[in-house]
Amino acid sequence: MPRRPNSSRQTRALLGTFLEQSGTWRHGYDLSKETGLRSGTLYPLLMRLSEQGLLEQRWQEAERPGLPPRHVYRLTAAGLALAREQELAAVAAERAGVLA
Amino acid sequence: MKTGRWRQWAAKLAQHSAGVMPGARSPWAEAMRRELDYICDDPAALRWALGCVLASYRTRLAYWSSFSFRITWRYAATSGVLMLLIGLALQDHAGGQTQPPRPALDATVCDPLGVLPENHPGLRCCTAGGRRNVDAPDRREFHQPSAGTQPIVPRLDCADPLTPQISDTMRGR
Numbered sequence: 001m002p003r004r005p006n007s008s009r010q011t012r013a014l015l016g017t018f019l020e021q022s023g024t025w026r027h028g029y030d031l032s033k034e035t036g037l038r039s040g041t042l043y044p045l046l047m048r049l050s051e052q053g054l055l056e057q058r059w060q061e062a063e064r065p066g067l068p069p070r071h072v073y074r075l076t077a078a079g080l081a082l083a084r085e086q087e088l089a090a091v092a093a094e095r096a097g098v099l100a
Numbered sequence: 101m102k103t104g105r106w107r108q109w110a111a112k113l114a115q116h117s118a119g120v121m122p123g124a125r126s127p128w129a130e131a132m133r134r135e136l137d138y139i140c141d142d143p144a145a146l147r148w149a150l151g152c153v154l155a156s157y158r159t160r161l162a163y164w165s166s167f168s169f170r171i172t173w174r175y176a177a178t179s180g181v182l183m184l185l186i187g188l189a190l191q192d193h194a195g196g197q198t199q200p201p202r203p204a205l206d207a208t209v210c211d212p213l214g215v216l217p218e219n220h221p222g223l224r225c226c227t228a229g230g231r232r233n234v235d236a237p238d239r240r241e242f243h244q245p246s247a248g249t250q251p252i253v254p255r256l257d258c259a260d261p262l263t264p265q266i267s268d269t270m271r272g273r
Contacts, residue, residue: 029135029148039132039151044158047128057131070138071131 010037014045015083018075025072046073054079106142113149117156122163
């Protein structure tokens with residue numbers, strides 16, 4: 001049976017992090033610290049989610065002078081829906097595990 | 101190792117990862133590289149840069165595999181379509197033909213003048229050089245050079261219908 005897309009532990013962790021502050025633009029390094037994912041894992045995930053239309057990105061000017069603009073990310077409506085769906089599924093699975 | 105050197109290595113690695121990343125993904129490589137400027141801790145910056153290199157190679161490999169799959173698929177599809185077209189064209193061209201094509205002139209059998217050596221061993225050089233019977237030219241007979249008793253009568257029954265010029269000439273039309 002083929003695995004559902006975007007159902008890996010890393011992807012779920014990333015989507016969950018985005019969902020905590022939905023609508024907020026997030027930096028790559030902050031996401032890495034929050035999810036515990038290294039850049040080698042995080043950026044391929046971000047690229048894939050972006051290709052699937054689940055994530056939007058833009059360049060944000062630096063708050064402090066002398067620093068370059070940063071790439072920032074946030075979930076699209078489709079991405080938010082997927083993140084909520086996965087969260088509900090995770091909660092349901094947790095409850096089922098407790099009941100069993 | 102001094103901390104400044106770690107930062108230099110990190111910058112070099114990030115630059116390398118930007119070179120490895122496929123062209124279409126260069127904004128992502130730039131995004132990873134610029135994050136380095138926001139990481140104050142040098143060892144953390146080096147770890148970040150190593151991750152950038154890993155991400156770039158992963159992306160590159162994925163890009164190659166998808167690219168080669170596309171190319172292979174295109175080659176296979178094009179070859180298949182061409183073979184199908186060639187097969188259909190051959191089938192149309194050979195429509196209903198069940199026997200091999202007949203040769204235009206069966207030279208081994210047809211001997212209209214009856215001068216082949218196997219038919220007339222007395223003749224030499226296999227030419228139709230016999231003298232016409234001048235006494236009766238309308239009889240279309242030839243005298244054998246060896247002055248034999250049998251005149252050479254052209255055999256007109258084996259003239260090939262596919263070569264009407266020869267047949268007409270031989271029939272005197």
